[in-house]
Amino acid sequence: MPDHAQETMLLAASWAKAYQLTGVNLSCSPDLSKLITSHGSQVHGKLKTKLFPLVEVMFGFHSSQSKSAIKKNQSLVEALKEGMNFAFKVPLIQKIINTMWFANKHDKDIMFPEHFKPFPYPTLALVLTAIKCCIDEWATGKQGDISFTTQEYHLVYEAYLKCLQDFDNATKDVGVLQVICARIYKASHIHSSASALTTESQCKLSAWIVATTIQEHHKGSMTEDESN
Secondary structure, eight states, rough: OHHHHHHHHHHHHHHHHHHHHHHOOOOOHHHHHHHHHHHHHHHHHHHHHHHHHHHHHTTTTTOOSSSHHHHHHHHHHHHGGGGGGGGGOHHHHHHHHHHHHOOSSTTHHHHHHGGTOOHHHHHHHHHHHHHHHHHTTTTTSSOOOOOOHHOOOOHHHHHHHHHHHHHHHTTTTTHHHHHHHHHHHHHHHHTTTTOOSSSHHHHHHHHHHHHHHHHHHHHHHHHHHHHH
């Protein structure tokens, strides 16, 4: 969720990259610049529209006028926002990423994997920010309407992006966040019904599944021994 200055920098970099790849040197007029940068707000609106019903269902909010339901919704908002607990709701995050960017094998995110493999931290931060916006709409206990705009949520986005970067630095020795983002991309790629990534990737994924299964088996055995 870049601000205007960041959008201008991104546009200039993208324009230079396009010239480098195509050799076509077009003048970037103010009207053309506005047309391109306005796409960002369209993405924000589309993301929030797709997220709203998922947040309501997967978090368990209830559209009701009863006092008990309103109180429950308010408590749920507080619980989810406490320590960013909602950020650990992996099924929701994966589902909205699948729906938003990997709906089918023709999505640009599949066609241009160099930009989405592994899933980029800034885009993950945008997803977390949009989820927070949807949660904020339930703050009164009744679902309201809050605009998901740069003006309202830019600082939140920057804070979440910094959290991700700090977490990445803190776990760099084991690469936790890098692995998570790689798995997000793989799961989204499968969801899109696109062709297999590579034989090598499939082998690595199979090995990971085997290792995880063995690890869970050992944990289960230890739990049984402790209970006995």
